[in-house]
Amino acid sequence: MKKLIILLGFILLSASTFALKPRISFFCELKGKEFSELFADSSLIRQLIEMKAAIRIGLHDFSSERTATIQKLNKAGIPVVAWLLLPEEDGYWFNMHNGEKAQNRYDNFKKWTSDNNLLWAGIGLDLEPDMNDAKLALHHPWKLAWRIYKRLYDNKSLIEAKLIYEDLIGKMKADGYTVESYILSFLYEEREKKTSSVQKALGIVDIEVDKEIPMAYTSAMGNPAIIQLAHRENMPIALGSTGGGVKIEGIELASLNWDELERDLIIASKLTNEIHIFCLETSFQKGFLPKIQNIDFTQAAPDLTVELSKQKKIDSTIGIIIVLLDHPFWLTVGILAIIAGILFAVYKLLAFVIRLFRRKKGAMGN
Secondary structure, three states, X not given: OHHHHHHHHHHHHHHHHHHHOOEEEEEEOOOHHHHHHHHOOXXXXXXXXXXXXXXXXXXXXXXXXXXXXXXXXXXXXXXXXXXXXXXXXHOOOEOOOOHHHHXXXXXXXXXXXXXXXXXXXXXXXXXXXXXXXHHHHHHOHHHHHHHHHHHOOOHHHHHHHHHHHXXXXXXXXXXXXXXXXXXXXXXXXXXXXXXXXXXXXXXXXOOOOOEEEEEEOHHHHOOOHHHHHHOOOOOOEEEEOOOOOOOEOOEOOOOOOHHHHHHHHHHHHOOOOEEEEEOXXXXXXXXXXXXXXXXXXXXXXXXXXXXXXXXXXXXXXXXHHHHHHOOHHHHHHHHHHHHHHHHHHHHHHHHHHHHHHHHHHHHHHO
């Protein structure tokens, strides 16, 4: 009887430990030849199978090399989500201004999938600003600022884009696909404020899908508290970056070291049982996969009290800016009033100095 109790206790403890271990998925955004070369390494496929990991693959092209690699992953039983992308000149990520091109991309994807008998665990839509905006920000920031200002008045483009993407998502679901989106956490703040300024300014669209995956990349934001604040109940979360991904004008984003990634994984594991890591190739090259496999997810998450307080203050400021931007006319009036007030104050000061100078000069003349 005693042995039976010990055995049951061991089983329960093992089950509890297993339940704490989240499902892991990796993003992979490599192009053509690099993509094929990555999966030519059989040790990577073996590790992914052992981890029971899935992959979200950025589809830059529908080449024969990419087709063969997808078929290899299908054969190995690794779940693959089709992360749809556009050519860089068309914006790369899906946004408010390339909805029709996104529809054409999906049509081409369907044909490619059918012609090659490819299997997908779902479709991913990456809702981010136009890559051309990012390039403009590097070379002509004032031009981008003026473009963003004009967008704040453009409700029509946002409405039309939402209709296009709703239609596209409807087609994907009718074709039997689960649709997920990779979103900026600013959209959650916008929903709470019931505004649309972030969408119009950044050119992105807030659409309804089956699964939302907020991108809580501490490599970019710094503060690990963003993981907790970005997470929503019963939803996954994306962590990163471990390096890699698209480069804009040759610039690559900062990356996490192992200690930082492990910290983020422990924090996220207390919130959700599904975690996505950006990105696969650098995680593999840096030897992170076996380390992720062997993490003790029963350990306590770090105390983020101070970090949460700091981030909430930042989010509060962002919330105020979001509301102000949602009323661009009155914001403009307010800014002009402030400028006019400053100019008037400068004028009065100059007038006072001139009068003072004249009085002093007159007194010296007497």
